[in-house]
Amino acid sequence: MTSAADAAGATPPLRRVRPATMFAYGFGAAAYGVKDFCFSTFLLLFYNQVLGLPSAEVGFAIMCALLFDAFIDPAIGFLSDRTRTRWGRRHPWMYAAAVPIALGWLLLWNPPAWSHGAMLVWVFATAVLVRTAVSAYEVPSQALSAELSADYDERTRIMAYRYLFGWTGGMAMLMASYGRFLADGLLDRQGYVGFAIAGAAAMFTAILVSSLGTHREIERLPRPEIVRGTLSENFRELGETVRNRAFVTLMGAGLCFYSAQGINYALSNYLYAHVWHFAGADFQWLALSLLLGVVVAFVAAPRIAHRIGKPAAAMAFMASAAVLVGLPYALRLIGLFPLPGTPWMLPLLLGIYGLNAACGVASTILGASMMADVVEHSEIQTGRRSEGVFFAGAFFIQKCTSGLGIFAAGAILAIVGFPEAAKPGTVPAATLDRLTILFALLYLVLGLGAAALYWRFPFGKDEHLARVERLRAAV
Template sequence: MTETATPISAPPIKYATKLLYGVGSMAYGVKDVAFRAYLLWYYNYVIGADAAMVSLAILVALVFDAISDPIVGQFSDSLRTKWGRRHPLMYMSAIPAAASFFFLWHPPEALDGWGLFAYLAVLSSAVRTCITFYEIPSSALAPELSSDYDDRTSIASYRYFFGYLGGYGMSILALAVFLAPTAEYPIGQLNPVGYWTFGLVGSVLMFGTVMISTAGTHHRIKYLRKLPPPQRRNPLETFMLMRRTFSNKAFLAILGFGLLKYTAIGMAAALSLYFGTLFWGFDNFEMAIMSAEPLVGAVLALIFAPVIAKRLGKRNAAFWLAIAAIFLGTLPFILRLNGLFYADDDPRVLPTLFGILALYSACAISSAILVHAMIGDVIDASALKTGRRAEGLFYAANSFMQKCVTGFGLMAAGILLTIVDLPERAQPGEVDPASVDLLATLYIPSIAVLYIAGALFLHFYRIDRASHEANLAALKARDDAKRPAP
């Protein structure tokens, strides 16, 4: 029995629905920026745990969470309720995700050593697994909201925009408000109370945005595919079906790209506070301003990603945008290490760095938007070949890859910090500049090689506008042939 039934005729998706759908990504953005940029710093530099131990705990949590992704994806694809396959899981994720995020930033004071390691590993696993019950079904919902080649790029653009708004908006609040300098903590990034507030506000945002997004797309349930009950399969049959599903060469190209790219992203994000505080010498206010540059990039990507995709096609646009991103992302570090950038006390440092990195973010986010939209096109191609709709499984596999390799990026960041031997809890003026320069010197080639090598995998992605439209026509013809004559 195939599972490719065409949904009833649906009106075009409105911009309001795209906005509400995208709002839910704020929850993922809050969690993502917290794990990438703040968690390692908080447990290592503020609480005083060993950097390698903290990195290992986060890696354990990421791998544990990643294992749950295909389980949730498979379950979501197989679910049959009056609210469809996705919305029940999205609704139920809100409270546990918010609660576990809150407690992650409130560890008991008496914990240290392996006790603190266990607490961090368990709570990190809980946060990431609970948010998976929203993120995977929500991602799988995107290609069902529209099958149009360009509309999918637009939907992905809103998703990424709000993801960055949630994550970096929260980062701006943290640096400008929660971690503002006080008499007791003139370096606000070392104030533990600020991180407790971060956990509270983040948990409230998680709950609210998940509920708004889920309720905001609820009216589209009646237009989603009405699929027959899934066939019962033993574990071996399920594994073979997943293997057949993931044998799609276009999807393997996307996974290859993401495998290396997200390792680089995980490393860059984990070191962002270290570079901002120690390499560029920014204070809290300047760090807050710099935290806004990804938002500027997200706005530019929201506007330009669909335009560039129409001109070059999704694959070519994603490739060249990734190459441009890594050039812009490493350029300021290369210039500074070679004495070609402005000195720390020059007022042009902040606006120049902000402008370069905003363009970097625009390119990187646009590339990610296009790859996310490309997965929807892969799903249609796979459905034509296998006779099965597997949106949840495809997005779960992509999420699995991202989480695992982002964890390796975090681990790599911890290794670099160990190599350069930064002193624990040292104030910025107490850190040897040579150690910070060595950190940047090791960082540049690491992420450049990962990013460029990953982009080369996109050469093997061969779905363009024409082939996608041909796949949709073939799917429609097959479904029409199976309908009984009137």
């Protein structure tokens, strides 16, 4: 058993995290799951199809909010690394984020009845509020993953729990949305009121449960010394940190994958309703199939990575996801996929979606686990532990690409000539064909790009453990 005094140094212990802590830590990711799935799946649809704003303009307004993230996420990561309180480096930020996240979420989905231009400003402003509040929680919370344990395989388990709860939170919110709040239709304006309240309550609860549940670990977390410097010196240190080769490789992979995922989420309701003619319980079965895929990823990712290493496993999972997501659309275009309404269409489609979710989530679990390992890789080079900076970069990529995905989806809809407020069954077949071809090809290219970058990650387990031992010996 590692004592609190041992763990209070600059390097985390090589240990197994106790189950209660693992559960609490993972549970907090449900907040981001709710935000990310609903933001990506419903936001463009809500402002475009429900409120009637042009899709390209809504996408542009949301993308503009990303400009603030270019400064907010790295700043929070940098400041979190340098925070010193009796509650440690991360927890003050985590506790402080709960109320702003809930408030921003309520405002985002309940806009006033303003003019066209003012509504676009509202989308921009509330998106900035939500994104900033989410960063204040998620960046320090993700940084904890590298501090709870320095063990190579244990970090994959930690991330597996995080992604399991993140996806479970998102899927639970989707099931509640389709089955209760939006049961009368995705264009039901009143349904989004309850939708917003439920999402705000879920995120607030998840953050507090996770913060309180991991609070007792504060005395065990690393407390490296801080060398105070001038503003220019701090910026120079930040530049040295983010030039790390392993970090840049993971940033490239994340940019490719999360861009593909953002496009997928933003177009999903258009594809479900107009290509596959989903209705009623179909959405519930969809959420269940995706959740089962996440459970498969939770079990498979740590085991396969233990056998063949994280980079090879992440590459294999990502390449499989890239192929699977476009498979039903390719088969549909050549006449080999069952038509909507036939008995085998839904089970086959959901089976492919479930496998895609398993592969995509497994790859991101391993990518996040490798990001935790980058901390010691950088520490050897710079002499500084920069968990907050690295996970701020990773989180910035996720948020950027959700906005880029919405922007790209809006542009795709405009390019193919998709009509505003279209009813299922009224969109021309040629328009749907153009939509599916553009979507599938773009996802494939981005997914294979991410797979290639995962393969080029520069180190594995042996190098990591040798690095940790060297750091511990130097204390």
